[in-house]
Amino acid sequence: MSAVSTQVRARRRDTLPPALWLVVTGLLLAALNLRTAVTSIGPLLAEIQAGLSTSAAMAGVLTTLPVICFAALGGVTPALVRRFGDRIVLLTALGAMVLGLVVRSSVTSVPVFLLASAAALAGGAVGNVAIPTIVKRYFPDRIGPLTTAYSTSLAVGAMLAAAVTVPVEQASGGDWQLALGVWVVPALVAMVPWLLLRRPPAPPSHTAVPAAPARVRGIGRSRLAWMMLVAFGCQSLIAYVMFGWLPEIMRDHGYSSAEAGVMLAVFTGISIPISLVIPVLAARRPTQRGMMLFLVSGYLLGLPAMWWGGNAVVTWVGLVLTAVAMGTFPLMLTLFALRTRTPTGTAALSAFAQSGGYLMAGVGPLLVGVLFEATGSWTLPFALLLVTAVVYAVAGWTTTGPHHLEDELPPETAG
Numbered sequence: 001m002s003a004v005s006t007q008v009r010a011r012r013r014d015t016l017p018p019a020l021w022l023v024v025t026g027l028l029l030a031a032l033n034l035r036t037a038v039t040s041i042g043p044l045l046a047e048i049q050a051g052l053s054t055s056a057a058m059a060g061v062l063t064t065l066p067v068i069c070f071a072a073l074g075g076v077t078p079a080l081v082r083r084f085g086d087r088i089v090l091l092t093a094l095g096a097m098v099l100g101l102v103v104r105s106s107v108t109s110v111p112v113f114l115l116a117s118a119a120a121l122a123g124g125a126v127g128n129v130a131i132p133t134i135v136k137r138y139f140p141d142r143i144g145p146l147t148t149a150y151s152t153s154l155a156v157g158a159m160l161a162a163a164v165t166v167p168v169e170q171a172s173g174g175d176w177q178l179a180l181g182v183w184v185v186p187a188l189v190a191m192v193p194w195l196l197l198r199r200p201p202a203p204p205s206h207t208a209v210p211a212a213p214a215r216v217r218g219i220g221r222s223r224l225a226w227m228m229l230v231a232f233g234c235q236s237l238i239a240y241v242m243f244g245w246l247p248e249i250m251r252d253h254g255y256s257s258a259e260a261g262v263m264l265a266v267f268t269g270i271s272i273p274i275s276l277v278i279p280v281l282a283a284r285r286p287t288q289r290g291m292m293l294f295l296v297s298g299y300l301l302g303l304p305a306m307w308w309g310g311n312a313v314v315t316w317v318g319l320v321l322t323a324v325a326m327g328t329f330p331l332m333l334t335l336f337a338l339r340t341r342t343p344t345g346t347a348a349l350s351a352f353a354q355s356g357g358y359l360m361a362g363v364g365p366l367l368v369g370v371l372f373e374a375t376g377s378w379t380l381p382f383a384l385l386l387v388t389a390v391v392y393a394v395a396g397w398t399t400t401g402p403h404h405l406e407d408e409l410p411p412e413t414a415g
Contacts, residue, residue, distance in 0.1 A: 026197065028153045029153075030090055034127050034128065034154050035157055035158035037066070037097065038244075039165075039243050039268060040183055043165050043261035051177075067361045068362045072125070075355030080126075087197055090127065091194040094190050094194070097187045100120030100121070105181025128354055136337045140337075143279075145280060147283075148279040148280050151329070152272055155269070219409070224349075224408055230357070230391065231392055233361050235361075237361035237388050238388055242326075247261060250315075253315060275327070278334070282335070288334075292397070295327050298323075298325030299321075299322060301318075302323075302325060303322055303382055306319060339399065340406065341404050364384070
């Protein structure tokens, strides 16, 4: 028994050598920063509008900027990873994030602020695609636990940015630029593991995945790929409308800016326990249809309650139900690996769905700003969200079925 225990311990040490632990640390710290540049904006949107002298429509552009960046950069990330490697790509993206956060916290010019915000969002855009690919490459037998870990880290970062930004702004005498700039610190810390990781580690020998070509061609012929794009786009549209406009919606319901910031923090914080459970459960099942329909139903019940906002109880119930439905995000991240057979397929599906999905989602925050400014009411914006949730449920039925991307592509297009 002692010899067996020794062999088991040795096998576990071989499974995760120090270099791979460094990769895990780097993934978690990078994920912590993927949403801070986004969720730090919503609680201070009114102050930013005043400081930059912008309209509600221009605020819509600001809330749309994240998805535009994600769409533009997500599609090229696999090519960048093939050309320069995981370490260089993520390290460069985090460096761009640091630069953007510094610049946008020190200017009052709208064009410069938008450009700096785009740079700050580059890390999130690249990480969205690169991290699932890295998990598939180095941890193919731990997709559930690793997706749980980094999606939880992402949720923690989003919650902290939503919760802390307004108190920092108030403690600094109303300095909204300083409140946005503090998020440069965790971004700098996230760069450290990738600086220490001088060369890419080799995946553990017992976790080898099937051999794959350098790239997957003809992905546009896959029905699964298109349904993943639509599903991811619907999820992202709802998410970024909430990230950008939830504090303003709550202000119109009579809450203060600090209370609205807390509500956004609670909204993002609820996704933490959801992120701990969803990927692991999803990885254990051949299909995830029941899980998807359960989560999407939270949108269909929660959004009308938030829309009505008749009293505090109804508003909070709607907020909680909608936040639970946001658990579809870690589910989508898990599906990128579960619906593919190789790291190359994961990268191709992730890039295709995220770049196109974020492009589709980019309409949401901007359209909400235009609709609200035109009507002075949240009725049409919430109607848009409810229609999006219904489309999401339809597309989600396909994405959670027992399919694999590579099986839908003819042999001549998969190599």
